[in-house]
Amino acid sequence: MSKSFDVVVIGAGPAGYIAAIRAAQHGLTAACIDEWRNRDGKNAFGGTCLNAGCIPSKALLESSELYHRARHDFKKHGIQTGDVAMDIVAMQKRRASIVRQLTGGIAGLFKANKVEGLVGHGKLLAGRKVEFTPVSGDVEVVEAKHVVLASGSTPINLGIAPFDGDRIIDSWDALELDAVPDRLGVVGAGVIGLELGSVWARLGSKVTILEAMDDFLFMADRDVAKVASQEFAKQGLDIKLGAKVAKGTAGKNGVTVEFADKDGAQSIEVDKLIVAVGRRPHTDDLFADDAGIQLDDHGFIVVDEFCRTRVKGVYAIGDCVRGPMLAHKGSEEGVMAADLIAGELAEMNYDVIPSVLYTSPEIAWAGKTEAEVKASGRAYKTGSFPFMASGRAKAMEQTSGMVKMISSKEDDEILGIHIVGPMAGELISEAVLALEFSASTEDVQRTIHAHPSLAEAVHEAALAVDKRALNFPNK
Amino acid sequence: MTIEIKVPPLPESVTDATLVGWHKKAGEPVTRDENLVDLETDKVVLEVPAPASGTLLRIVAENGATVEAGDVLAILEEGEVAAAVAPAPKEDTGHPVDTVAEPGKGPIKTSPAVRRLLEEHDLDATMVTGSGKDGRVTKADVMAFLKSDDSGNVTPGDPATVVVDSSVAEGPARNDQRVPMTRLRARIAERLVEAQQTAAMLTTFNEVDLTEVMALRSRYRDAFEKKHGVRLGFMSFFSMAAVEALKRFPVVNASVEGTDIVYHNYYDIGIAVSSDRGLMVPVIRDVDQMSFAEFEAELNAVAKKAQDGTISMEDLTGGTFTITNGGIFGSMMSTPILNQPQSAILGMHTIQQRPMVVDGEIVPRPMMYLAVTYDHRIIDGKEAVQFLVAIKEQLEDPSRLLLQV
Numbered sequence A: 001m002s003k004s005f006d007v008v009v010i011g012a013g014p015a016g017y018i019a020a021i022r023a024a025q026h027g028l029t030a031a032c033i034d035e036w037r038n039r040d041g042k043n044a045f046g047g048t049c050l051n052a053g054c055i056p057s058k059a060l061l062e063s064s065e066l067y068h069r070a071r072h073d074f075k076k077h078g079i080q081t082g083d084v085a086m087d088i089v090a091m092q093k094r095r096a097s098i099v100r101q102l103t104g105g106i107a108g109l110f111k112a113n114k115v116e117g118l119v120g121h122g123k124l125l126a127g128r129k130v131e132f133t134p135v136s137g138d139v140e141v142v143e144a145k146h147v148v149l150a151s152g153s154t155p156i157n158l159g160i161a162p163f164d165g166d167r168i169i170d171s172w173d174a175l176e177l178d179a180v181p182d183r184l185g186v187v188g189a190g191v192i193g194l195e196l197g198s199v200w201a202r203l204g205s206k207v208t209i210l211e212a213m214d215d216f217l218f219m220a221d222r223d224v225a226k227v228a229s230q231e232f233a234k235q236g237l238d239i240k241l242g243a244k245v246a247k248g249t250a251g252k253n254g255v256t257v258e259f260a261d262k263d264g265a266q267s268i269e270v271d272k273l274i275v276a277v278g279r280r281p282h283t284d285d286l287f288a289d290d291a292g293i294q295l296d297d298h299g300f301i302v303v304d305e306f307c308r309t310r311v312k313g314v315y316a317i318g319d320c321v322r323g324p325m326l327a328h329k330g331s332e333e334g335v336m337a338a339d340l341i342a343g344e345l346a347e348m349n350y351d352v353i354p355s356v357l358y359t360s361p362e363i364a365w366a367g368k369t370e371a372e373v374k375a376s377g378r379a380y381k382t383g384s385f386p387f388m389a390s391g392r393a394k395a396m397e398q399t400s401g402m403v404k405m406i407s408s409k410e411d412d413e414i415l416g417i418h419i420v421g422p423m424a425g426e427l428i429s430e431a432v433l434a435l436e437f438s439a440s441t442e443d444v445q446r447t448i449h450a451h452p453s454l455a456e457a458v459h460e461a462a463l464a465v466d467k468r469a470l471n472f473p474n475k
Numbered sequence B: 001m002t003i004e005i006k007v008p009p010l011p012e013s014v015t016d017a018t019l020v021g022w023h024k025k026a027g028e029p030v031t032r033d034e035n036l037v038d039l040e041t042d043k044v045v046l047e048v049p050a051p052a053s054g055t056l057l058r059i060v061a062e063n064g065a066t067v068e069a070g071d072v073l074a075i076l077e078e079g080e081v082a083a084a085v086a087p088a089p090k091e092d093t094g095h096p097v098d099t100v101a102e103p104g105k106g107p108i109k110t111s112p113a114v115r116r117l118l119e120e121h122d123l124d125a126t127m128v129t130g131s132g133k134d135g136r137v138t139k140a141d142v143m144a145f146l147k148s149d150d151s152g153n154v155t156p157g158d159p160a161t162v163v164v165d166s167s168v169a170e171g172p173a174r175n176d177q178r179v180p181m182t183r184l185r186a187r188i189a190e191r192l193v194e195a196q197q198t199a200a201m202l203t204t205f206n207e208v209d210l211t212e213v214m215a216l217r218s219r220y221r222d223a224f225e226k227k228h229g230v231r232l233g234f235m236s237f238f239s240m241a242a243v244e245a246l247k248r249f250p251v252v253n254a255s256v257e258g259t260d261i262v263y264h265n266y267y268d269i270g271i272a273v274s275s276d277r278g279l280m281v282p283v284i285r286d287v288d289q290m291s292f293a294e295f296e297a298e299l300n301a302v303a304k305k306a307q308d309g310t311i312s313m314e315d316l317t318g319g320t321f322t323i324t325n326g327g328i329f330g331s332m333m334s335t336p337i338l339n340q341p342q343s344a345i346l347g348m349h350t351i352q353q354r355p356m357v358v359d360g361e362i363v364p365r366p367m368m369y370l371a372v373t374y375d376h377r378i379i380d381g382k383e384a385v386q387f388l389v390a391i392k393e394q395l396e397d398p399s400r401l402l403l404q405v
Helices: A014-025 A047-052 A054-072 A088-112 A171-175 A191-202 A222-234 A327-341 A370-376 A391-396 A424-436 A441-445 A456-465 B112-120 B139-148 B183-198 B211-228 B235-248 B292-308 B381-396 B399-403
Strands: A004-010 A030-034 A115-125 A129-134 A140-149 A153-155 A183-187 A206-210 A238-240 A244-250 A255-261 A264-270 A272-275 A279-281 A314-316 A355-357 A362-367 A380-386 A402-408 A414-421 B002-006 B016-022 B035-040 B045-049 B054-059 B066-068 B072-078 B201-209 B255-257 B260-262 B269-271 B273-275 B278-280 B321-325 B344-348 B351-358 B361-375
Touching: A004 A014, A004 A115, A004 A327, A014 A030, A014 A047, A014 A088, A014 A115, A014 A140, A014 A327, A047 A054, A047 A088, A047 A171, A054 A088, A054 A171, A054 A191, A088 A115, A115 A140, A140 A327, A171 A191, A171 A272, A183 A191, A183 A244, A183 A255, A183 A264, A191 A206, A191 A272, A191 A355, A222 A238, A222 A362, A222 A370, A222 A402, A222 A414, A244 A272, A255 A272, A314 A327, A355 A424, A362 A424, A370 A380, A370 A414, A380 A456, A402 A441, A402 A456, A414 A424, A414 A456, A424 A441, A424 A456, A441 A456, A441 B112, B035 B072, B112 B139, B183 B278, B201 B381, B211 B292, B211 B361, B211 B381, B235 B269, B235 B292, B235 B321, B235 B344, B235 B381, B235 B399, B269 B292, B273 B292, B344 B381, B361 B381, B381 B399
Parallel strands: A004 A030, A004 A140, A030 A115, A140 A314, A183 A206, A183 A272, A206 A238, B269 B321, B321 B344
Antiparallel strands: A115 A129, A129 A140, A153 A279, A244 A255, A255 A264, A355 A362, A362 A414, A380 A402, A402 A414, B002 B072, B016 B035, B016 B066, B035 B045, B054 B072, B201 B361, B255 B260, B273 B278, B344 B361, B351 B361
């Protein structure tokens, strides 16, 4: 192995592996050090996203969704199934297989792009040297003209209900359960809590989600949160807001969760308790004390808007730096860092990063919420279109939710698009593109959308902003 | 991609049309919506615009041919046309337009809303500064442009579309000819009405005996031209006299902005010139610092540019005072209109020999009536009158200009 590289990336999650590949595409010599090890003892690239997050959760969401539809919705279509059963082991096998294919895929991409993939621990030393401790073999010091730190994040471990890997579990374990818990408790009704809660609820768990905040989905637009909340309630997810967990005690037969909400102090018994209250940046043993790297109060590596640390030639990207903890944000930061290293102009547009919850119905948004627009003082107008009025949604038997668009009253610029409903995560891309190009409501109104499609709802919502929706009465 | 240019659907009861004239030759580039050819029917003359930008490959129907609806007139090869749009010269005095003209880079990319706005307001995308991705023009940009810049698109020299609507009758027809205003004309109309509605305009008159000026001119004409290479005209005298008077009455050189009077400590004189394209007022800067020769040279240069159409927007903006000369057309007396945002304008007229009383005797003198229209909001009658008297006095005794008294 070469002892020096143009770029050394520490971490092969969606931020790191992308940065390494992009650097190689610029013709730079690149190495990517990663230490992720799965529960089966095997190392794999891809970080949290591929192994314990985005990908496995989407696999389970899909499986559980289909199971749920087969049991509840198929007969509407006239499909006769008899009793539908679920083989959890097979479901998990599929999940594991997808993960394996994709993580192997990264190894393949590294080879194709001539990125040196190094399995082991990477640590930044002073003077842009990286200490590499392979899983097997001797420690080496690698020279790097540039270093990109992409060490990611880990689930926050609550002291009052610490992970034990069995009863009180984190999101990773929650994705690998081999049996459906009868009673499932979830602490945190954020993206992860809701997705995981949805998966197991569909598979038969009685799910109770305890959210400390008083507002449901506080970061989303209020109208979206309201519709989503109603939908989840319909699905039998018991979401308690303003519920602060006091203690979680794991016992032989389950977990006793003591909490307090507006009804006072209570406790529930669950078989498994998933703690999904957030993630903290992972920087354990990532850099030497004299490497010059600075952390902020929350443990994130301090960087500027170009992801540069205080140390010349050292960048940090992804979950270990500020900003939304989203894979696509990390990836684009990886591209930016690689481009900057290659001497090109590059920048991130943090204002137009889409957020997606892959629950059912899906929830997605880009741009500003109505509350944010109101707070900014800018005069605005809104319009929305319910999927109940969408032919396509009706044909799919997925009519819950709506598309909401917020635009500037003065110059018609679209400020935010919020979607609850089928394929929201796909539909949001049109919104992101529109926002990137500073599109006006009129631009979307004048853009032809195929019929019959879910995307038409975006078109109708744009029309509704100016009170000229054609397929739904205007208020 | 090739497109067939066809005869459009003809008006009712019209069976065929005559191809009156092609505006483009084969091989020439065309831009979308540009008029390619005129077709004449009994009722109306039709224009056939280009459906897309590109090159006119081949003309199929020649001048004078009789064509029917749907007939192919020409073949157009679609393609990009270099958007070499020069900024349109404007006679407006104070709203410079940001242009994003990138000749040779192809048509500016626009979104549907932007296209709609540009079409509605007869604008070109190159006139608007783009704040969107990669400098693209957004709807908000166009709206801001329309708000900040009252002046519409001015492209002098646009051919007016003539639509002849004759009633079907025997004998010579009595008809109306409806000609839409050229953009320049529409712009002038708009500005003139605005001037009238904003300022409290009054005109004060006087007359000037140009005997001394003419004597000075004839005495030194040749020497002047020999020394400075430029003719000694009347304008330098009038302009210098005006500048002297403006120095004495600063409020005449000022402008109104809201409730403020803005006094300008410089003397940029606009001289109204008439060109084939219409009236334009190029501005000569810092006239107070010029000699007669410098002024005449500058005036010639700028007048030539106006006539050629090479005058720039910068040459036409600014200006603290204007001099207009209706006399070259024979006007004896008139009430000039203000050139916004200026507060006064001097009107010159014809020089005619008139009987004047000098030292008790009646003698013929070359006289010119002078008019100063002024904005009574900031200039009082007394000042306006005295201002004009100052001009008169300096012209009647040019040594005053030398001594600044």
